[in-house]
Each structure stands twice: as C-alpha cells, then as structure tokens.
Amino acid sequence: DWSGANHQVENEGTFRKSGGTGAATMGIPFDNTGSVIVESGTLSFSGGLNQSAGTLSLEGGDVSGSTLVLSGGEIAVTMTTTGPGTLSFSGTATLAGSLNVTVPAGLSLNDGDEFTLLTASSISGSLAFTPIDLGGNLELTLDSTSPTELKLVVVAVP
Secondary structure (H helix, E strand, O other), X not given: OEEOOOOOEEXXXXXXXXXXXXXXXXXXXXXXXXXXXXXOOEEXXXXXXXXXXXXXXXXXXXXXXXXXXXXXXXEEEEOOOOOOOOEEEOOEEEEEEEEEEEOOOOOOOOOOXXXXXXXXXEEEEEEEOOOEEEEOOEEEEEEOXXXXXXXXXXXXXX
C-alpha cells in the first residue's frame, strides 16, 4: 500500500500486477502514459487513475479505485466466458479514449450475453469502439446507455 500526501506515480513504462489473486493497492495518484497490465487479482488505485496515453490492459485481472480519468490511450481487454475483467470505481469515470476487445478464436458467446466492463458513481464521455463480428449473425457491442456502467453485449444482427 503506497500512500501519503505529496506523492504520485508517473508511469511511462510497464506496470504489471501478476502473481496471486489478491489485491494490490496504489494509495496515491497514478498517472499512466505507458502500459498498466493486470494479469490476476485486483489492482486498486485508491488515489485515482489518470491515463492520457498508453494502455490499461485487463488480461485476467480487475481494476478498482476512487476515480478514473481516461483522456487518451486505450483500455484493452480479452474476453472469456465469464467476461473481460472489470473496472470498478467508487467515484466518477471520465472517458475519452478507445476500447480494444480481443475475442479468442473458439470462444462461444450467445445472443443476449452481457458482461459488465465498467462501473462508477457516474460516467461521462465515451470510448471509441467498433462492434466485433462474432460470426453466426452475432456481434459484440458496447452498451453505454446507463449513467453508471458500461456493458459488452452480444446481439443478433440480420
């Protein structure tokens, strides 16, 4: 747990959470222009997460925190049968970046499947996202109609 006044992390390289299903907490503001990769467990940004460039990548883990400001860069997630991992923020999430979703070959998703990607007390802005053709007249879309969550949804297309 890194906490304290007058401190912050400015990541321009690679910051990786791996090993173990437990949580690791950053108690100070975290500014990302590099890569944050969460492979397992939960990486918590209780001091807030600011991303102006770079990538926040969920590769089997989750991210939580107080606030999220994504003013650039991307969120990258890999789909599984249980979803892409989650981003959970107790405060606000401000979005202006892109979402890159990888769907592994052979992953079976069905019409109506929903996966919560992001929750926050309020969400403003949006993520650039192009629906993904899953074959079999199915598409993976981003549902941003809720003021407090974003979901990935599988829908039938004509």
